[in-house]
Amino acid sequence: MPDTPRSPNLLRLGSVLAGAALLLSAGCSTGTDAQTSSEESAANDVDVTITPADGTDEVRPDLPIVVAADGGTITDVTVQRASADAEADEAGNTDPESVHAITGTLNDAKTEWTSDWTLPPGSDFTVTASVENPEGEASEVISSFSTLEAVEGRRLELQSNFPASGNEVGVGMPIIIDFDMPVQNKAQVEAAMTVRSEQPAQGAWNWFGDQRVVFRTEEYWEPNQQVVVDMRFAGVQAAEGVYGVKNYQLRFDVGRSQISRVDNNTHRMLVERDGEQIQDFPISNGDGSRPEYRTTSGIHLTMERHRDYVMDSATIGIPEDSPEAYKLTVPYAVRFSNSGEFAHTSEGNTSLGIDNVSHGCTNMSLEDSRWFYENTLIGDPYIVTGTTRELEVDNGWGYWQRSWEDWLANSETGEADRTDDAVAPGSSQSAA
Numbered sequence: 001m002p003d004t005p006r007s008p009n010l011l012r013l014g015s016v017l018a019g020a021a022l023l024l025s026a027g028c029s030t031g032t033d034a035q036t037s038s039e040e041s042a043a044n045d046v047d048v049t050i051t052p053a054d055g056t057d058e059v060r061p062d063l064p065i066v067v068a069a070d071g072g073t074i075t076d077v078t079v080q081r082a083s084a085d086a087e088a089d090e091a092g093n094t095d096p097e098s099v100h101a102i103t104g105t106l107n108d109a110k111t112e113w114t115s116d117w118t119l120p121p122g123s124d125f126t127v128t129a130s131v132e133n134p135e136g137e138a139s140e141v142i143s144s145f146s147t148l149e150a151v152e153g154r155r156l157e158l159q160s161n162f163p164a165s166g167n168e169v170g171v172g173m174p175i176i177i178d179f180d181m182p183v184q185n186k187a188q189v190e191a192a193m194t195v196r197s198e199q200p201a202q203g204a205w206n207w208f209g210d211q212r213v214v215f216r217t218e219e220y221w222e223p224n225q226q227v228v229v230d231m232r233f234a235g236v237q238a239a240e241g242v243y244g245v246k247n248y249q250l251r252f253d254v255g256r257s258q259i260s261r262v263d264n265n266t267h268r269m270l271v272e273r274d275g276e277q278i279q280d281f282p283i284s285n286g287d288g289s290r291p292e293y294r295t296t297s298g299i300h301l302t303m304e305r306h307r308d309y310v311m312d313s314a315t316i317g318i319p320e321d322s323p324e325a326y327k328l329t330v331p332y333a334v335r336f337s338n339s340g341e342f343a344h345t346s347e348g349n350t351s352l353g354i355d356n357v358s359h360g361c362t363n364m365s366l367e368d369s370r371w372f373y374e375n376t377l378i379g380d381p382y383i384v385t386g387t388t389r390e391l392e393v394d395n396g397w398g399y400w401q402r403s404w405e406d407w408l409a410n411s412e413t414g415e416a417d418r419t420d421d422a423v424a425p426g427s428s429q430s431a432a
Helices: 188-192 364-374 404-408
Strands: 009-015 029-031 045-051 056-060 066-070 073-080 102-107 112-115 124-132 138-146 159-160 175-179 193-197 203-209 212-217 225-232 237-239 242-244 245-256 259-265 267-274 276-283 297-303 304-312 326-333 341-346 362-364 381-385
Touching: 045 124, 045 138, 045 259, 066 073, 066 124, 073 112, 073 237, 102 159, 175 225, 188 193, 188 212, 188 237, 203 404, 267 304, 304 341, 326 364, 341 364
Parallel strands: 029 138, 056 138, 259 381, 341 362
Antiparallel strands: 009 245, 045 066, 066 112, 073 124, 102 112, 124 138, 159 175, 175 212, 193 225, 203 212, 225 245, 237 242, 259 267, 267 276, 297 381, 304 326, 326 341
16 A cells, blocks of 8 residues: 655744844843943943844744853843744744743853754754843843845755644654655754653654654653654754755644454454453454565554444455455455555455455454444554464554664664653754
8 A cells, every 4th residue: 555644734933033123221232243332331340142142133943142251250141033923834833932032051150051952954043142240230242143044945944743733642642754855964853853741751753764754752651641743953954065954843633542463364354442351353464475465563553443444455466457456345444554554444355263264454343343443543553463473663654663772772862751841852953
């Protein structure tokens, strides 16, 4: 069967830093190059340097803002983006200010502040730094600059994501992000994404090619909780001269825990919900007469549901003029791989619970397949045992086929991300 279609449903993070006028105290000064003049600094003997320098144009958006104070301490730094109106998605949801805000980290001595994230390309910024001298006298320094535009044809954007915002998913659901062009600087892109969940877990990102990155937890998600994914791609240099142009946020809910176990030898499917078995279905798997007629063993995930689905043997390499060709519509079909495997109704199959006679799918009765269709969420684990054909890690959503140790080793950062951490584990910024 063809690859499962991917949803373009994204909750976009708009620019919410308004270009409001700055009210300055009598002790305020405006940065000239990158540093206050000696006359301005004499008021409190604190020399403040702001990088990028005041008035600089075409600053690389993947470079940090740095504020340094000599002879005093930094008490506050704010960064405002001019003409940045809040945006909303198609459903009218306003983007959260907390994710788009340009935050930074102050060192222990309170003498240097560095921005945490990359900056939107083609934007004007005003940096306001508040400082104090050893006597507690306060002043402000203000500096402005603009970032380089992202060139048309070299602007990284999201092509699709699974799940979509607002989805309720199963406990095995990974986070799948597809980009519209190849990513070479994978570590920076990984570091621009933060996953937060109400019940703490740890996970990591793996790349499948240069345009798909997948987040998976070490264990299944705890059920009945919300997960939020912040993707601060604006300004990340994804490849030489290629910059992300938008920030996004994805919110989805993990529902109840439901795990289905299909035994190829006993011809049964056992369904467990929240730790208790609730169903025992007779089934019939692939007869194995051809390699493509052998059901794959391993940890699958349910990927999509269809009330009626057209099964076409041409999609698994059997031509239309072959004596084994088929094309039929089946009811209550739930996909669990990209190699044509579904759990679906097969009313003519008299071997349910007795023998394996299908072309690789899990055949079920009409009543049982209807129940399974109606009670399945995408991302529910669907575990098949007892066949000699192993599910590939990149066949559909076979990501649980990779052990946690191998999954972690295949992460660009090589470290697990805690989903209760407030910031990303690494830096999405590039070296100067």
